[in-house]
Amino acid sequence: MTIQLNGKTVTLPQEVATVQDLLSHYQIENRIVIVELNKEIPGKEQYETLLLNEGDRVEMIHFVGGG
Amino acid sequence: MLNIGEKTFNSRLLLGTGKYPSFEIQKEAVRQSESEILTFAVRRMNIFEESQPNFLEQLDLTRYSLLPNTAGAKTAEEAVRIARLAKASGLCDMIKVEVIGCDRSLLPDPVETLKASEMLLEEGFIVLPYTSDDVVLAKRLNSLGVHAIMPGASPIGSGKGIINPLNLQFIIEQSTVPVIVDAGIGSPKDAAFAMELGADGVLLNTAVSGANNPVKMAAAMKLAVEAGRLGYEAGRIDEKNYGIASSPAAGMITS
Numbered sequence: 068m069t070i071q072l073n074g075k076t077v078t079l080p081q082e083v084a085t086v087q088d089l090l091s092h093y094q095i096e097n098r099i100v101i102v103e104l105n106k107e108i109p110g111k112e113q114y115e116t117l118l119l120n121e122g123d124r125v126e127m128i129h130f131v132g133g134g
Numbered sequence: 135m136l137n138i139g140e141k142t143f144n145s146r147l148l149l150g151t152g153k154y155p156s157f158e159i160q161k162e163a164v165r166q167s168e169s170e171i172l173t174f175a176v177r178r179m180n181i182f183e184e185s186q187p188n189f190l191e192q193l194d195l196t197r198y199s200l201l202p203n204t205a206g207a208k209t210a211e212e213a214v215r216i217a218r219l220a221k222a223s224g225l226c227d228m229i230k231v232e233v234i235g236c237d238r239s240l241l242p243d244p245v246e247t248l249k250a251s252e253m254l255l256e257e258g259f260i261v262l263p264y265t266s267d268d269v270v271l272a273k274r275l276n277s278l279g280v281h282a283i284m285p286g287a288s289p290i291g292s293g294k295g296i297i298n299p300l301n302l303q304f305i306i307e308q309s310t311v312p313v314i315v316d317a318g319i320g321s322p323k324d325a326a327f328a329m330e331l332g333a334d335g336v337l338l339n340t341a342v343s344g345a346n347n348p349v350k351m352a353a354a355m356k357l358a359v360e361a362g363r364l365g366y367e368a369g370r371i372d373e374k375n376y377g378i379a380s381s382p383a384a385g386m387i388t389s
Binding site for chain 1: 219
């Protein structure tokens, strides 16, 4: 499956099916991270069941230093 | 005490978290500042490279309130998108509305700022708009029901200090919500001056993070904000053109 992730075209391995899988794949499941899927923000409780689809636009967002 | 929304803070100094020389210096500067509100920016995570340490993840989040900004937004809609993402972290309900309207001066877009503030208030955010020092715009934001008004002293990161104290004074006098002077502060005297004008707080970043010694400057800013506030509460003397002796005129030792 190919998705747009943080503005990049990324082809995911077969075993990545859900939002939670995607977080695990990039080893950021324990970080402070916010997911946006096709401009919607799913609740964290949905990550385990929310399936990714071909062409999805996903953003992985966090807080950085700023004024 | 500084009241924003339903929260009360002892410190009137709000500190930005951008551009410190190192995390160690930043941690110590934050500690010395005694700030309770820290600002952050909302950005894409750099997931394609090896994980970088993140300042926020090293903070004791029970001790600080996060004030994410919408920096990067050029329209109200973009600001709302960033604000929603920030809130979805579950770590904060305050948002610094920052919609830049000029890339060179980094001055805020008043129309989009007003629009974004209105949209975010409807969604239940605690809204703190960063605005220009326009008195009427501040009045309009106040009428919308924002939780604090944050007029700039001068352009972001410029260190020019307060270039229009009269406007700031007007904004402070008319406002029914806290006024936090945000952006442009260069040195402790600027922070003290803002507080002497009656501001409820000061938000700064580069003045500390860009100082030769950020830790000392953080301590200096804390004292400056406290000194300025005390001076404001004490009520300063009127200015006069000629000297008035402070020693008694009677009993002078003359020949």
